Amino acid sequence: MNIIKMRKMVMAGGLAISLLTGAATAQVIGGEVDVEGSSNDVIFLGGEMNVRGLVDGDIKGIAGVIQVDADVRGSVQLVGGEIDVSGTIGNDLDIAGGDVQSDAAVTGDVNFAGGDSQVGGTIGGMLNSAAGYLEISAQIGGDAKLAGGYIETTRSSNIAGSAEIVGGEVHLAGQIDGPVDIEGGEIHLSGTFLGDVEVTAEEVYVLDGTRVSGELQIRSPSDPVIADGTSFGSYDYEYERFNFGARDWKQVDFGPEFDFPTGVFSLFIPGAAFLLAALACMIAPSGCASVATKFREQPVVTGFLGFISFALSPIFLIMMTILLAITVVGILLIPIMWLIFWPFMLLCIGLGAISVGDMIFNREPDEKSLGLGMRLLSTFAVVAVFAALGALPVAGVLAGFFLLFIGLGAWVMSLGKRRPTAPVMGASATASAE
Known part of the structure; x- marks a missing residue:
């Protein structure tokens, strides 16, 4: 059953990556977003998301607060702080969040990963869930695989398999x-x-x-x-x-199967990234806030820019090495440059965790920025998920690159940008697609 927990964490990380990199028919990005039905897929990234009406495709989203009360012909995949799903879903339902609730009629399978999860309604297929607190009152047509600190099935629940x-x-x-x-x-x-x-x-x-x-x-x-x-x-x-x-x-087996990459990604890299992120938050709080703001404003662009910057970084290092080798003083700087490069990559992972944590925990960015304590707590939560994913080598690598691209891209975009002294009005959007 420990494998189930791994699957849920991998699902959450994989869903987050696919949302930022996959193609979409209808993408919506904003601080507070309302969608009144759509004839296409709905993919969103925001602080608060509400979806109602008839959706003829799939719904995929990352937001601090998500509420879906819709008739969805396809699948629903969500990552957020608070998630509430009702209505009907024609395919599968996949959710990873802090406070998760579903009363939907789901035709396919349901996969839950959450801190506090309540599952009601009907499920045509299987239920797979890992949660700190799990309460089930649903009618389940298939098998159930459950893992949690506290698990309860109420008298109204039924598991057919x-x-x-x-x-x-x-x-x-x-x-x-x-x-x-x-x-x-x-x-x-x-x-x-x-x-x-x-x-x-x-x-x-x-x-x-x-x-x-x-x-x-x-x-x-x-x-x-x-x-x-x-x-x-x-x-x-x-x-x-x-x-x-x-x-x-x-x-x-704590022996040979735990090879070097697994140990690094599950312990050293997340720990070093969090330490550097914490130092950055204390030394340059306004700079960290600016990086988080850039990601919030343009999440897809920052991730893509980070990917391009990372791909070009070897060329940059080689060119700088050649230029520095021309002078005597420059030769002395070459090893320093190469040594600094790797801690800087770890710092970018930390900046990515700061940005993602700000997106999830700062639900009212228009009013105020996160304080130091909350900034550190939100960053730690994201890094903890990264460390957990590091137990599986492939998942740890993907999660590391996901945070690296976000942090590096947001840092590049924030260069030379002076953070405004007054609060910046965040994005607010209302989308309706026929």
Whole structure:
């Protein structure tokens, strides 16, 4: 189930990259954006986004606050701080955010990654979710794979397929038609289970009214607490020494498979990037704010400019090396230039994290800029996601380049630009496509 968490983080990073680099039929960028229906795909990047009406294509977006109450013929893919989705979705729903809620009728699969997630409505396919807090009241037509700190299925929920669940505290009160495999710290069963149920946990509580048509199999270091009024097809308990997560740790090889690139991208580079970003925020707060503003104003342009600048950087270094080699003093500067280049690339990754964090956490850029504390917190949150993605080499490299291109491009655009002393009115757009 740890793989599920990895998949969600990779999904979030991949979606963010595709939104900034992919072609779109209708792109909308602004501080606050309202879309009243569209006959094409809707792709947006903004501080606050509202989509209503009929959308004949897909919806893809990154914003601080996202609300979708629409009939969507295609898929919906969203990344944001607060996300609320309702209406109908003709294909899949993919969401990564801090506070996530869905009451939509989804024909396809649903993939959630969030801090606080609530899933209602109907789901025609599978539900895959990783969250700190997860509450499910949906009618799910396929399987469910769930991971979280706290997981609850309400009495109104129904999972037609199988369920694989990993959580610190799990409460299952609905109905699950297929086999159930649960692993966690504290497990509470009070629902109806039409297949076999296998539980491995530190503590297990089987509450009054629980019905298991198949076999209830419990593996735990402590005797399960079983209330009166429960029924099982068969029951088996076996003592097993167990600390939540320890069994998964045994499957991790900390030896040769953790090669140099993986370790670098998961630990050193994010840490160094955050340290340099923090120093930049403290030494040059107005400069960092200017970089973040440039990205907010022109996110696609800054990313593209950063890509071009990075691609041309080897040529620049070679040309500067040749020019400096002409003079005696210049020769002494050549190694310094090459040494500075790599920390500067790390700084650009940090500037990219500052810019993305400002986009997500600064929902009212027109009124004031983020303070030092909030700037550091938002940057740390973005770098933490980057570090988590670094556990997978390809995902870590992609996330690193994503932040590098943003930071380098925004820095280049901010050169020579004096930050205005008065607040700058942000973009506000209203889009309607027939």
